[in-house]
Amino acid sequence: MLIDCHNHIGADMLFYLHGDFPYAQQLVDMVHTGGSLGITHWIVFPFVSYAAMDVTKFRRGEIGFEHGLETVPYAFENRRMLEECHSLFPAEGRKTLPFVMVDPMRHTDAQAAELVRLRKEHRFHGIKIQSTIIQADIKRLAHEGRVFLDLAREWDVPFIIHSSVIESDVWAQAHDILDLAEANPDIRFCAAHSCRFDKECLDRVNELPNAWFDNSAHCIHCEGAAADKPFVAPKVRRFDSDYTDPARVLADLAAAYPDKFMWGSDSPFYSYAAAISGKVEKLISTYEREVVALKASGPEVIQRIAATNTLRYLKLPDEGILH
Incomplete structure (x- = not known):
């Protein structure tokens, strides 16, 4: 069993209309592409912009x-994704662990x-x-989003x-997320994104019994x-590592935060x-490259970070859905 814990299903009209990439992913394509590389299960959730936003902008x-097409944030997107997983393509959907998206504000x-x-x-198995x-301050999760x-x-x-850790991103600071975790020890x-390799935040994740991190877009x-x-x-x-070698970084993170x-x-x-x-910025990887970085580690590390830790985090009431 190898679980990919961070995947988007559906489409993002903001990225599409603004000319950004990527802007869509189909469930079937994801399962076929990842499955050919040895991945067996996927945590999935919708893309980020939603139909209750003003798409004209x-x-x-x-x-x-x-002036949104819908009224309630993510109501359309969550239902659309879950119907794709459970009704349109149930064979592929049985390999997914859907999370719903929310706007905390x-x-x-x-x-x-x-x-x-x-x-x-x-x-569904979680909230993304x-x-x-x-542009919704994550700290509002303790207020309007409670x-x-x-x-x-x-x-x-x-x-x-x-x-995020960049100062201009006032909406998703990693330390604010960890403050929420510390204030809600039963969740x-x-x-x-590995807290963007911020060692202070990663160390804090390690200390909190109810916190984990993923290395998405590694x-x-x-x-x-x-x-x-x-x-x-x-x-x-x-975090100290050789960032010219993603496999080395992955192994070092797995050793430091087992x-x-x-x-x-x-x-x-x-x-x-x-x-x-006015300047095109590109950071390009592939699914295969992400999996190659994972599989450069030994079997024990692979199983631990792509199955054991994820199953413990999910705390599935019935692991039969994975078989």
């Missing part, structure tokens, strides 16, 4: 929340009501938040939360670290391309 790369009571209805119809793109903490507690499901949290984050890009932790705070590291590809966001200030 997307071509300009702007964020708005009036807007119409949270209405979102929660939709999730309660949805859970009566479909299985990507607060940067939708209803999602209550649901996670009631259903005994975990969170995966996009993390499980995963900080995505190879392009290693490239960013090797080039001292601002989207990863600066050298003074960076019980807290979960492997994930971030498909299809293992690559990113966009025109920023």
Whole structure:
């Protein structure tokens, strides 16, 4: 069993209309591509922008929340993904562990009501938040978004939360996510993207009994670290490793944080391309490259970070769904 703990299913109209990449992934394509590389199961969730946002602003790369096609954030996207997994392609869907997406700041009571209805119809195993793109301060999860903490507690499901360390990203700071984990010790949290290799945050994950991290989009984050890009932790705070070698970094993280590291590809966001200030910026990897970095480690490490730790984090009530 090899579980990829971080994957998007569906489409992102913001990325598509603004001309950014990637902007879509089909369930069947993901399973066939990852399956050919030896992956057996996938945690999946929708893309990030949602139909209750003002799509007329997307071509300009702007964020708005009036005149949306829908009213409730992620109500359409969550249902659409779950129906794809459970009704349209049940054979492939049985290999997935769906998470629902939420906006921690807007119409949270209405979102929660939709999730309660949805859970009566479909299985899902956790809650995903990507607060940067939708410009929703993750700290609001303890305020307007507390209803999602209550649901996670009631259903005994975990969170995966996009993390950042660059100062300009005020919405998803890794230390804020870990503050939430510390304040809610009875709820499980995963900080995505290896906390951008911030050693202080990774050490804190290691100390908190209810916190994990995933290494989603690992190879392009290693490239960013090797080039001292601002989207990863600066050298003074960076986990020490050879970032020219993603397999070495993965092995070093697995050794330093043996019980807290979960492997994930971030498909299809293992690559990113966009025109920023008139210049095309590209960070390109492949699913195969992510898996090669994983499989460079020995069988014990592979099983631990791509199965054992993830199963413990999920705390599945019935692991029979994985067979």
